[in-house]
Amino acid sequence: MEGQQRSNCVRLPKGEGAEEVSAVSETVTTESGIPIKHIYRPEDVASVDYDADLGDSGSYPYTRGIHPEMFRRRPWIMRVLAGEGTPRQTNMRLRKLLEAGQTGIDVIGDSPTMSWLDSDHPLAAASVGTQGVPLCCLDDYRELLEDIPLDGVSLSWSAPAPFVVAALTCLAEERGTPTDAVRGSTIVVPLYCEDCSYATGHPVEMRMRLAVDAIEFSAQRLPNFHAFVEDAYYISEVGLNAVEELALALVEARAIIRSLLARGVPIDSFGHRIAFLLTARMDFFEEIAKYRALRRIWARMMREEFGAQDPRSWRLTITVHTSGISLTASQLPNNIVRGAYEALAAVLGGCQAVEVCAFDEPFRVPTLEAATVALRTLQIIAYETGVTRVADPLGGSYYVEALTNELEERVLALVRDIESKGDVLELARTGYFASLFHRAISRRHEALRTGAKKVVGINVLVMPPEEDTLLRDLAETKFQVAQEQIEKVRELRRRRDQARVRVALAHVASTAREPSANLVFPIMEALKAGATMGEIAGAVRTAYQAPRSPLEARLLAL
């Protein structure tokens, strides 16, 4: 019978130029290596129990979505990345994006900020404000958020978490905004930051401590802020596949949860404030299945393993940033198409916030023009395609359900495998995770080199450089290092009350020596006194037997 054919033989319709294409010799797989049949049938999902494994959207285990009505209730949060020049310049950008209909803001710190370095540090001099916005003192946050309401707009941050939550709380106090009205999120990246893009040079215990402090503080003071965004995006950017992405994200999130529980923070006080930041690759169905599988894994893990009782702790908020590494520096307009497919996968996968990587990002942080196209991509999906009408429109697809099951199984197996290797802090210290990332880099390069992975404009359908000019002028525009920011921080150091700063930093250092005390409170006091992030981090480092100077700390960590 036709439908029972089981080979990997694909028949194209007969006609001009048509031929039989045989793929029998090679196994077809997803990007993560899951073998794929040419068609899926009822028996492939025979093991699925609708109520136990899927449930309606809004019902345990939330495979089909965390809200009953999903996008009919409200569309996902739409935002694009912003951060360039000074905090004031970025503030102008944020306002323009809000005027253009963005419903959340997403700020990224510049490279010194992501490494917890002040703008006036010598090593920062060539990069201040060029790949994000500098955020090293309370004034930076004040200027960045001027005239932007702290309530009403979701404020999402890729920046050092304890400083984000401390500064937002200071600002809410200054403005008289109730802290429970502050919405948004910040990433925490304790385990993998040294191996990928956010290296700080801090000992792993200190990184874990600060992550836990930010989350515990927020559970008390910023109850509607997600201070626990498990960020698997930046690690995926080295070339991880979907299984590795989820497994490593779960390993880190589980380590943080265990640390919070060990400190006596109840699971349901923070469980509902955990979100995952994931990528969206070009492997369309695998990515959709990935979001669905993760929600199911999460719900069961929180309820059965960690004993969460509040259904809100079982429902995982997923935020997605489309893949930067999937974009190409050649044929830039193609990146707009890639962003659209990837964003659509995130929407069909039921994610709560989606951000599209702008077409010029292979060259720079987005120009306003490219950021606007990225935002419009999301708005076109929301307003024109009709995909918001139904929750989990691909639920019940034999293929998507089989893929969801397979991903779940492989991810859980990898989590078990990694955790069986020992204490995860020790694994981070000894370079185990770094070796996984290096392996992924090599694997991706090899796949592109051999053509096993095809990317238009890279290894297929390459265009001569002289013809490849569309949008290039825009992408190659540059701006200068934010020199005035460096001056501003120097001026801050001159005019502040030095005695007050010394006292505040001493308090940070003494609090750091008490492992169960929360550092965010003294960090707030130090920021108010005019201390900088670099100074505060230095004070914390001294309690962890690490050098006060960030440069020395970094060299030791290398």
Next chain:
Amino acid sequence: MAKVLISLLGMDQHEVGALTVSRILRDAGFEVIYLGRFQTPDSIVRAALEEGVQAIGISCYSWEFRTYVPQLLQKLKEEGLAIPVVVGGGILGEEDEAWLRAMGVKGVFRAGSPEGDIISFFRELVATSPQAGMSVS
């Protein structure tokens, strides 16, 4: 064996390109000194001298090359070193390439540069490069 150094500059932490190029060169038979992140012109020149490399490859995924590459060339000149410098990175545009070449950078590899071109360029470069550490004058 031909010995080359691969490094990033300043706060640039995007290591994918640098590690990939290091692997390509290593597999092509070069001895690669991978200096990695958080390097400055001073630290690169120091390592180049200590290791006696025949070429310096700078991988960039940030605009810091605009500050540091001129400083690196100046520093090499001050030390009397004729080690050729090659700069590569997906963020480099046409104008950047012209600017770097005019300054004395021997090779510029932008996005999409074929692996074979990179290997043959480095082979040619080390074949004609004076022994590292030797004075130009």
